[in-house]
Amino acid sequence: MGRSSGTFVGTNLSPLWERFLVPSEDDSVLCQHTSNPLGNGAVVETNDNKILVLQRSDNVGEFPGHFVFPGGHPEPQEIGITSHQYNKELTESINTKVSQEMFDSIVREVVEEIGVPASSLSIPAFIGISRRNLNVRPAAFFFIKCGLDSKEVRQFYSSAQDGYESTQLYAVPMIEIENMTSRMPGCHRGGFALYKLMVDTRKIT
Structure with a gap:
């Protein structure tokens, strides 16, 4: 299945999106008929130990008015991928660039x-x-200080390039985000759960 924005709108954003799913415990089978571009998100912690959360604009297509962590998706064209044609030599040589783009894109x-x-x-x-x-859209989550x-x-x-996508920036302690998660998309709630797991693991070690 293609991964174009048109395909994404036609499958994942369709009111009938569940009809495209194939019953399976395996995500690759479950989502084989949907367009699932990998998103990304970042739990960004300031040096005064606050976490940055955006409130999305009411004019955006997905989750208007919801609370989210900053993020979006990697850009294949940044590393020269312009089609879905398979080429073994190209695939092998581009793996490192793909990995680097995952990290570069969340910073962007x-x-x-x-x-x-x-x-x-x-x-x-x-x-x-x-x-x-x-x-069922997946998202890779990162922690950034x-x-x-x-x-x-x-x-x-106040002068962010993509500031139009959101209406407000919150800088809040970790405990306050618990009250915001009910108005977060599922993958962002999951991203916060991953962050808490990271914090708890650091306490143990």
């Missing part, structure tokens, strides 16, 4: 949606894959 998304400079962000730490219950405090971040947000 944070910079574009929050407005902070890339130099203020740590190297992203991959924390896991989350998937929405609604339309920002060298700025929440006040400085708010100042940058």
Whole structure:
């Protein structure tokens, strides 16, 4: 199945999206007739230990008004992938670039949606894959530490390149996000669960 935005709208965003699913415990079988472009998201923690959450605009196509972590999706064209044609030599040589794009793309998304400079962000730490219950879209989640405090971040947000996608930036302690998760897409709730698991693991070690 193609992965174009048109296919995504026609399958995953269709009111009848569940009809495209094939009953299976295996995700690759379950979603074989849907377009599931891999999304990404980042739990960004400021240097005063606040987590950045955006409230999406009411004018966006997916989850208007919901709370989300900054994110989007990797861009295949950034590394020269322009079609779905299989070529063994090309596939083998491009694997490293694909892996790097996963990390580069989430930094771009944070910079574009929050407005902070890339130099203020740590190297992203991959924390896991989350998937929405609604339309079964997967998303790779990362943890990023920002060298700025929440006040400085708010100042940058006012001129963010993709600021139109959201109406407000929140910088909140971890405990307050629990009250926001009911208005998050499923994959972002999952991303927060992955972050909590990371934090708990650090406490143990």
